[in-house]
Amino acid sequence: MSASFRKIDYSLRPAKYAERKMFVEILRRLAAFQPVEDYAYIGFGSGWVSDFTLFHRALGIKSMVSIEQAVDARERIEANKPFQIRVEYDNSSSALPRMEWDRRVIVWLDYDGPLNTSMLEDVRTVAARCLSGSVIAVSVQCMRAPEYTAYELEKATDENAIGAIERFIGAFGRQRVPPEASDEDLISWPYGKLARHMLRSEIDSALANRNTGGDNPLSFLPICEIEYQDDARMTTLIGLVADAADNQRYPLCGFDRLDFMPAPGQPIRIDMPKLTIRELRYLEQQLPLGDNEVSFGAIPTSDANKFIRMYRYFPNFAVMEA
Incomplete structure (x- = not known):
């Protein structure tokens, strides 16, 4: 979505590549809902559109929309995209509500920055609109919360500086932050776990609003959580939205039989070996x-x-x- 393709060659990030390949294996198992090639894919392709290329070649997905806010890079992106990928040149908060939500979709909100409120609003937009059987994936950076960095800088000169978690609560709202969260949860993998919890809570909240007065309630069924590091530490939440009828299809997918799935309740940790x-x-x-x-x-x-x-x-x- 961002102009990060000017700084990062996504084709040379081995852990990211492994994550994409795992995601392909997850998506292959959606046949219990419908053929995966009949899904639409919405993502942040950037200049490399690596996930779009892989999903088209490996899964046969034809309906693909990339959201790109770097409007000034339009000419370069159009010249480099390998297939008939529709590109929406806008920020995600404006583009997502305009998407077509009349078919099952695979949405990968693949951010390269740490969690913020606009990301949570994007997640809410998708969860509030997508059909049962749709897949939602969200990736965020989890090195260190900006609120923790601000606290570290201020406490060097002010012993009464507002604590990191208090700043975090101020940014997101007390209702979004678990009461047990502390400063230690704003760094590294604990920060990733906190981000995933908040993303899932946002999806659950949006679905609860949709379910009000309905007789076919929707729920979010988690598939897996991923942690990896190429340059920055990143984390991804992947799950499926299903109504009461489609809940019965979920076990038929056999996600738990994939060879990279960890023990229940544990994230997948992609560790790249250093080998010749x-x-x-x-x-x-x-x-x-x-x-x-x-x-x-x-x-x-x-x-x-x-x-x-x-x-x-x-x-x-x-x-x-x-």
Whole structure:
């Protein structure tokens, strides 16, 4: 959505690539609702539209809309997009209400900044409009809350500075922040967990409003939560909106049988192993796992196990040398 493509080559973020591949495997299982190629996809393609390219090639999705607020980059984006992707040149808060909501959609609000109130409003907009059987995914950065940074700067000169969590509550409203949240929840993976909780609460609240007076209530069924780090630490919440009838289809998807799913209640942590090309090939020759144990050779055990656990989703980079 933002002009971050000017700073980040999204095609060279291996953990992000792995997340996209996992998302593809999740979306393949939507056949219990309808063929996935009949869904529409709404996302923030930026200049790279990497997720759009992958979802079209791997899943056959044809109806695709990218929201892009960098209006001044329009000529470059139009020249680089690989398929017939409709681009809405506007900010998400204005563009999302204009989307067509008369079919099931896959919406990935893939932000590159930390959680803020406008993101929560975007999530509410989607949850308030999407049909049963639609998928909502939201990604946010979780390095450090801006409110924590502001507190750290001020306390250096003012011992009576307002605490970080108090600033956070002031920014989001007390009703959105769990009462047990503390300053420690505004940094790193605890911050990611807090962000996911707040995103899910916003979706639940929007659906509760829709359900008022209705006889076919909608609910948000979580599929998974993801944590990863390329440069910044990021977290993603993925779930499905379903009415009472479609609730019965959810177990048929078999999301829990995907090989990257962790123990219940735990997020997927994408840890990229640091391996040479020769080491990658050595391990791959022994996979998939059979009756024999894998030989690691000189490869560090932790890196080898990271690769074995998620090797199907990691990118393959070929280096050509003269």
